[in-house]
Amino acid sequence: MALSSVLFLLLPTFSDADSIVNLETTVVSANRTEQSIENTTVSIDVLPQRLLTSKSNSRIEQVIQMSPGVTIQDGQANIRSGSGWSLGAGSRVLLLVDDLPVLSPDAGGAIWNAMPMEAIEQIEIVKGAASSLYGSSALNGVIHLRTWEPSDEMRIRVNTMTEIYDQAKINSLNWSNQVRVQGAIRFAYSDSRGENNKHGWVFHGQALNDQGFQYLVGDESIRVHGKYRYKPSNNFEIGINANVWSSDRSSSLIWEDFRFGYTPLDSSATVTQSNLGSINGYLKIRNGRLLQTIRSRWLGFQNISGLDTNNYDNSANTGHLEYLLQLFQNKNWTYTSGLLISSNSMESPLFSGSHSSGNQAIFFQMNGNFKKFDFTGGARWENYGIDGLQSNKPVFRFGGHYQFLKGTHFRTSFAQGYRFPSVAEMYSSSSAGELKVFPNPNIRPESGWTGEVGFKQLYKFRNLLKGYLDVAFFQTRFNEMMEFTFGKWDSVPNATLSNYGFTSLNVGPTRIMGIETILANEINFMGFKIQSFISHTYSNPISINPDVVYQYDVDGEEMSYTSTSLDPSRKMLKYRYRNIIKGDMEMIWKNFSVGLSLRYNSFMENIDAIFTDPLISIYVPGVQDSRYYMNNGDLFFDIRAQYRINKDWKAQIGILNLMNRLSSPRPALLSKPRSFMFQISYELN
Numbered sequence: 001m002a003l004s005s006v007l008f009l010l011l012p013t014f015s016d017a018d019s020i021v022n023l024e025t026t027v028v029s030a031n032r033t034e035q036s037i038e039n040t041t042v043s044i045d046v047l048p049q050r051l052l053t054s055k056s057n058s059r060i061e062q063v064i065q066m067s068p069g070v071t072i073q074d075g076q077a078n079i080r081s082g083s084g085w086s087l088g089a090g091s092r093v094l095l096l097v098d099d100l101p102v103l104s105p106d107a108g109g110a111i112w113n114a115m116p117m118e119a120i121e122q123i124e125i126v127k128g129a130a131s132s133l134y135g136s137s138a139l140n141g142v143i144h145l146r147t148w149e150p151s152d153e154m155r156i157r158v159n160t161m162t163e164i165y166d167q168a169k170i171n172s173l174n175w176s177n178q179v180r181v182q183g184a185i186r187f188a189y190s191d192s193r194g195e196n197n198k199h200g201w202v203f204h205g206q207a208l209n210d211q212g213f214q215y216l217v218g219d220e221s222i223r224v225h226g227k228y229r230y231k232p233s234n235n236f237e238i239g240i241n242a243n244v245w246s247s248d249r250s251s252s253l254i255w256e257d258f259r260f261g262y263t264p265l266d267s268s269a270t271v272t273q274s275n276l277g278s279i280n281g282y283l284k285i286r287n288g289r290l291l292q293t294i295r296s297r298w299l300g301f302q303n304i305s306g307l308d309t310n311n312y313d314n315s316a317n318t319g320h321l322e323y324l325l326q327l328f329q330n331k332n333w334t335y336t337s338g339l340l341i342s343s344n345s346m347e348s349p350l351f352s353g354s355h356s357s358g359n360q361a362i363f364f365q366m367n368g369n370f371k372k373f374d375f376t377g378g379a380r381w382e383n384y385g386i387d388g389l390q391s392n393k394p395v396f397r398f399g400g401h402y403q404f405l406k407g408t409h410f411r412t413s414f415a416q417g418y419r420f421p422s423v424a425e426m427y428s429s430s431s432a433g434e435l436k437v438f439p440n441p442n443i444r445p446e447s448g449w450t451g452e453v454g455f456k457q458l459y460k461f462r463n464l465l466k467g468y469l470d471v472a473f474f475q476t477r478f479n480e481m482m483e484f485t486f487g488k489w490d491s492v493p494n495a496t497l498s499n500y501g502f503t504s505l506n507v508g509p510t511r512i513m514g515i516e517t518i519l520a521n522e523i524n525f526m527g528f529k530i531q532s533f534i535s536h537t538y539s540n541p542i543s544i545n546p547d548v549v550y551q552y553d554v555d556g557e558e559m560s561y562t563s564t565s566l567d568p569s570r571k572m573l574k575y576r577y578r579n580i581i582k583g584d585m586e587m588i589w590k591n592f593s594v595g596l597s598l599r600y601n602s603f604m605e606n607i608d609a610i611f612t613d614p615l616i617s618i619y620v621p622g623v624q625d626s627r628y629y630m631n632n633g634d635l636f637f638d639i640r641a642q643y644r645i646n647k648d649w650k651a652q653i654g655i656l657n658l659m660n661r662l663s664s665p666r667p668a669l670l671s672k673p674r675s676f677m678f679q680i681s682y683e684l685n
Contacts, residue, residue, distance in 0.1 A: 029096075029124040029144040031367050031376060032133060032336055033326065039374045041399025041413045042130075043454055043472050043516070045070075047123040053681070054586065054595065054642060057656070058163050058182055058210075060117040061110075064143060066597065067125050068518050068535030068582050073575065073665045077110060079127050081512050081539040082140030082476060084575030085666040086484050087253075087437065087502060089424040092140035094130070098147055098241070100280060100297050103137060105318040105344040106351070108422030114245040114276055116225050118159065118186035119148045119204035128450035128474065129417030132380040132397040135340065135361055139417035139448060140476075148190050150200020150229050155190040156684040165213040166674040169660050172259040173670070175215045182210040182675075195232075202227040213672050214252055214262045216269040221247035234286065241280040248273050250306075254668040258622025258629070261662075261670035265620075271306025293324040303348075312430055314348030334367045336378075344423075351427040352439070357386040365397075374401040376413075384420040384445075391445050393418045407458035418447040421482060425504040436501030438489040444506050448478035467521035476512040483507045483574070485564060486608040488553045497619040500610070505551050507543070507561060510573060514539030532585035539578060542571040566609040574608060575666060577601040579633075591644040601634040601663075611667045623667045634663035640677075652679040 025048075030040040037044060045067045057063050061072045069080045076086055077093035089107040096102065097115065104111055123145055130138040148155070163182040167174045188204035205224040212218035223245035231237040250271045252264035278299040285292045297320040305312045324338040340361040347354040365378030376399040383392040399413035427439045454472040459465075482504050490499040520533035543561040546568055551559040562568045572578070579602040586595035604627075610616050611623040640654035653676075660674035 025122075027124050028099075028146070029126050029142055031334075031365065032099075032324070033334055033367065035367075035369070035374075038403075038409050038456060038458070039369070039401050041374060041376050041401050041411050042415070043127040043411075043452060043470075043474075045125040045127070047125070049121055051584075052117070052120055052123070053159075054593070054652075055597070055638075055640060055654075058161055058184060058208075058677070059112060060115050060120070060145075061112045063117075064123065064125070065599065066582055066584060067123075069127065069516050069537035069539075069580055070125060071577065071580065071601065072112075074669060075110065075112065077143060079125070079141040080474060080476070080514060080516065080537060081541040081573070081576045081578075084483060084573060086482075086504075089428065089484075090419070090422045090482060090504070091137055092419055094134050094138040094142045096134070096142060096144040098145070098280075100295060100320065100322075101134070101137070102299075104301060105299065105316040106301070106314055106346045106348070106422070107424035107428075108137060109424075111245075111274075111276065113208065113219065113221055113247060114223060114243075115145060116147055116204060116206075116223075116243075118157065118206055119188040119190075119202065119225070121146045121148055127472075128413070128452060128476065129395075129397075129415040129448065131382075131417035131419075132363060132378045132395045132415060133365065135380065135382055136359070136384060136418060136420045139419045139446065139478075147225075147227075148188060148202045148204070150192045150197070150202055150227070151190040151685065152192055152197050153685050155188075156682070157186075157188040158682045159186045160184070160680050161186070162678045163656075164676045164678075165211075165672065166660060166676065168262070168662065168673040170259070170662070173262045173673075175260070175263055180211045180213055182208070182212075184208040198230060198232045200229040200231065212250075213675075214264065214269075215267065216264060217250050217252050219247060219249040221245065221249070236286070237282075237284040239282050241278075243276075243278055245276040246274070252669075254620055255622065255670065258626040258670075261622070261626070265668075270312075272312075273304040273306060275302045275304075276300070289328045289330075291324075291326040291328070293322075293326070295322045295324070296320060312348065312350040314346060314350050316344060316346035318342065318344045332369055334369070335365070336367075337364045338362070346423055350430050351423055352429060355387055355423050355427060357384070357423065359384050372403040375399070382418075386420075386423065386426065391420060393445070393447060395447075409456040409458075411454040411456075412452065414449065414451045416447070416449045418445060419482070420445045421504065425482065431498070431501075436490070436498060438501055438503040440503045440505065443482060443504050444480050446478055446480045446482045446506070448476060448481075450474065450476045464525060465521065465523050467519070470516075470518040470520075472516045474512075474514055474516065478510045478512075480506045481508065481510045485551075485559065486610050487559060487564065488555060488557075491554045497616070499554070500616060505559070508548055508550050509544040510541065511544055512539055512541040512573075527589060529588040530585065531588075532583070534583040535581065537580040539576070539580075541573040541576045543573060546571050564608055564610070565606050566612060567606045570605065572606045574606045575604060576606070577604060577633075593642045595640045595642075597638040597640075599634070599636045603631055603633045604664075607667055620668055626664045626667075626670075630662060630664060634661070634671075635659075636661060636663075648682055648684055650681050650683070652681070653677065654679075 088109040126142040165180040186206045190202045192200035210219040225243040227241045229239040250269040254265040256263040280297045283294045302315045320342045327335040342359040344357045361382040363380035368375035395416035397415035401411045452474045456470045484502045516537045518535040523530040546561040549558045581600040583598040637658040642652045644650040657674045663671045
């Protein structure tokens with residue numbers, strides 16, 4: 001018997017869809033068509049519905065952070081060190097909900113609390129450049145939230161959650177002796193009616209009240225989503241979706257001091273009322289092997305300032321229209337082509353008036369699927385303009401997958417990407433206390449590419465053990481990389497801190513090389529099921545030309561990677577982690593389950609040097625102290641337990657940040673302390 005048959009005895013259906021060990025899982029994000037995850041040419045992670053419902057997390061970004069190599073820094077998604085800290089503007093990771101982009105039209109960032117956590121079927125995370133498929137903002141990858149479709153039978157989920165914030169270990173951080181809590185109620189309902197269930201619908205939503213762990217910082221929000229589908233046959237389908245979200249929240253950019261890290265600078269928070277509404281429509285017509293899809297969206301977004309001293313009201317509207325033509329020539333070849341048109345308009349004193357932007361694209365891709373070999377090739381041309389300033393870019397991608405032995409998969413890919421600057425990066429002018437954000441209308445688009453070679457080995461031993469080992473070597477290059485950089489950008493007489501702040505700059509070419517390893521297992525023994533995974537992502541993100549001057553500040557001082565970095569000795573880019581470790585283990589026995597999660601980020605080696613400047617330290621104190629106190633990296637453990645009362649009801653408890661450790665994901669901000677979670681859930685079908 002061949003060695004591969006002895007060591008890797010595989011079954012056609014390796015694992016169920018809700019297992020952490022996601023083999024034989026179907027994904028759509030890699031090529032815009034369904035395929036097995038093992039046959040993709042790029043690294044793609046899948047977070048199944050079971051993981052979302054079993055973990056004791058109140059927000060969807062906390063669950064996404066469990067994906068290997070993925071971090072969320074102050075609301076900004078980062079895959080394999082592809083991004084640093086950018087004040088929530090200009091994401092390099094495109095966020096999709098059911099194939100449509102949902103980044104905010106003004107800042108180009110993710111509004112996580114508006115995302116439908118209660119009705120997500122699975123989350124797909126594509127790692128590396130994906131602009132040839134999805135356009136601008138997919139320079140570092142894609143996070144795709146796939147929500148419920150109308151079900152053949154009635155499906156209901158209701159969940160209530162309470163999170164209680166604990167006191168921090170450092171007494172000076174505890175500004176209140178009162179218990180601070182966060183509570184939410186979520187619901188989701190799906191059903192179909194009529195002949196062949198041709199009428200289908202989904203309704204879901206959430207109400208959230210978060211008192212917050214920081215002084216004066218909290219969030220109250222409500223959102224409702226609705227989806228209707230008419231599908232009289234497999235050849236015709238039309239649908240409309242709508243959602244609204246409203247939030248009253250307060251936030252803080254800078255702390256008072258490290259010793260008082262949960263108190264905002266000058267004990268003042270930014271108060272904002274936000275409203276969002278969208279209407280989406282789609283039409284699918286199949287004629288033999290030809291499938292035509294039209295998707296459209298209108299989205300309106302509004303922020304209303306709660307402070308009289310700093311008016312940052314803004315409103316934005318976006319329209320999106322996409323046509324997709326797919327030819328399934330035979331079982332081996334699929335051709336996909338499409339057109340896209342989108343437009344945005346926004347107005348705000350924050351952006352010095354009104355602005356408009358437009359986007360047009362044409363793309364093509366071909367996929368070959370053979371017995372042991374898969375091939376992907378594609379191209380996209382995109383034109384983007386803001387206020388009449390035009391820029392266009394062609395990008396290409398190629399990839400291959402080969403099943404070498406039974407259960408042994410090799411993949412390789414090369415993909416180009418690009419990102420046009422958001423309106424916020426070009427025109428934003430705001431402040432937090434005396435600290436400011438300055439506009440840069442001359443910033444240029446960034447582009448780059450990702451290359452990867454990967455290996456996945458599936459294995460199984462009888463009915464006791466199954467799992468996989470995945471290893472990926474990756475390299476990413478960015479040209480004209482955009483980074484928010486702290487410096488002196490104004491020269492107001494007799495002013496101190498108000499002359500300093502952030503602005504978005506092109507910092508030159510950069511390179512990221514690394515390796516990512518994932519090991520996932522499922523053990524079944526004497527009625528116990530143990531599911532686990534552990535991952536390690538090592539990356540080396542560096543500046544290629546660290547001494548090249550890319551900007552001069554208002555005093556004429558040279559700005560380069562070396563001159564602006566706190567530690568330029570290893571050329572490491574700012575606000576990155578060299579090592580990221582993720583792990584999760586869950587043991588299930590009858591109606592009980594217990595789980596343990598871990599997250600580790602190595603010490604953030606490099607930040608903007610000016611944060612430790614003696615003058616700036618007077619107004620933004622404690623950054624150097626926090627780096628000295630937390631110089632061993634960030635290690636967090638979460639534990640959880642679940643009891644299924646009957647087939648419909650279950651109760652969950654959890655402790656997040658079990659050891660009550662502190663971390664600083666970026667200067668002048670502390671992560672939340674330990675918290676205790678309680679959930680009651682009702683599920684039908």
